[in-house]
Amino acid sequence: MLLIVIIQISLFPKTASTPREAFDITKRYGAALLKLHSYDSESVLYMAREFMGPSLLALHKPKYIGSEDNVVGREESNIIVPHHCDSIGEYKSYVNDSVYVEEAPDYIILCGNNPDSYGSGETFLADLRVAMDRIPHYYKRHLYDMNIVNNGKLERLVISNPKNSDHTCHRINQGIMSSFSKNSTIDLIYNTEVLPKWKYDSKSSYIQPSPYSKCPLKDMNAVEEYINSIAYVSSTSHRFLLTPGMCVTIDNFRITHGREPFSDLTRSLWQVWLWSNESINIPSNAGEGRAWA
Ligand SMILES: [Fe+2]
Numbered sequence: 001m002l003l004i005v006i007i008q009i010s011l012f013p014k015t016a017s018t019p020r021e022a023f024d025i026t027k028r029y030g031a032a033l034l035k036l037h038s039y040d041s042e043s044v045l046y047m048a049r050e051f052m053g054p055s056l057l058a059l060h061k062p063k064y065i066g067s068e069d070n071v072v073g074r075e076e077s078n079i080i081v082p083h084h085c086d087s088i089g090e091y092k093s094y095v096n097d098s099v100y101v102e103e104a105p106d107y108i109i110l111c112g113n114n115p116d117s118y119g120s121g122e123t124f125l126a127d128l129r130v131a132m133d134r135i136p137h138y139y140k141r142h143l144y145d146m147n148i149v150n151n152g153k154l155e156r157l158v159i160s161n162p163k164n165s166d167h168t169c170h171r172i173n174q175g176i177m178s179s180f181s182k183n184s185t186i187d188l189i190y191n192t193e194v195l196p197k198w199k200y201d202s203k204s205s206y207i208q209p210s211p212y213s214k215c216p217l218k219d220m221n222a223v224e225e226y227i228n229s230i231a232y233v234s235s236t237s238h239r240f241l242l243t244p245g246m247c248v249t250i251d252n253f254r255i256t257h258g259r260e261p262f263s264d265l266t267r268s269l270w271q272v273w274l275w276s277n278e279s280i281n282i283p284s285n286a287g288e289g290r291a292w293a
């Protein structure tokens with residue numbers, strides 16, 4: 001039994017031989033690897049269109065991601081990227097406790113361009129479905145459509161998807177995953193020997209209950225369970241390098257991505273955001289520093 005589990009983890013993400021196969025694998029398992037022989041912006045864009053085929057509603061031109069884009073996890077000479085789902089969707093309003101603008105791309109593609117010259121900065125993924133299944137059902141149910149305040153904004157961590165009830169939209173940002181601990185975030189997230197712990201502190205915590213919540217303590221207990229479970233899943237997740245032309249295709253509603261520490265400032269990759277016919281909403285504009293393809 002244990003052996004089967006280990007094999008399954010080590011095969012995640014599976015490798016595809018064509019973009020269409022990568023899409024099928026990603027729909028099923030949450031992510032896939034695909035190797036490109038040429039990996040300039042045009043080749044990556046071409047592959048991205050092939051990847052989603054007729055399900056595609058909108059996509060961005062590949063965005064060049066260099067070290068300056070990863071400021072959140074910058075510590076001394078190391079750059080870390082706490083795991084997260086990509087999003088430009090901002091929750092706009094406290095009005096009536098309503099939450100709007102679920103515009104996260106449901107699929108993203110990352111392609112290695114220039115790797116870290118020391119071979120560091122491995123990418124890792126965490127399956128949020130697995131993280132959800134590890135927590136008590138009582139909290140799991142509560143997380144659906146429960147509002148929280150995250151860094152001053154009203155948000156949700158988990159959103160039902162009206163287009164497909166199996167394709168739940170999870171919204172985990174780097175800030176949330178950095179809020180385990182003020183002192184030793186890196187240890188807690190990256191050291192697999194240490195079980196990560198996010199403890200709610202009503203004064204200093206990045207995450208707070210919604211001011212409209214009827215059960216704020218239960219809300220924070222649910223968040224605590226969920227975040228600690230995500231950190232555990234990520235700590236056991238397979239690490240892989242995005243070498244030049246190596247792409248990972250990701251179901252961004254289901255899977256977080258993050259990067260181990262690296263220090264080479266010339267490290268870069270291509271990022272493509274895609275909205276399929278199962279995405280919740282397409283944003284009205286491409287967002288800062290981004291363009292529609
Ligand atoms: Fe990202």
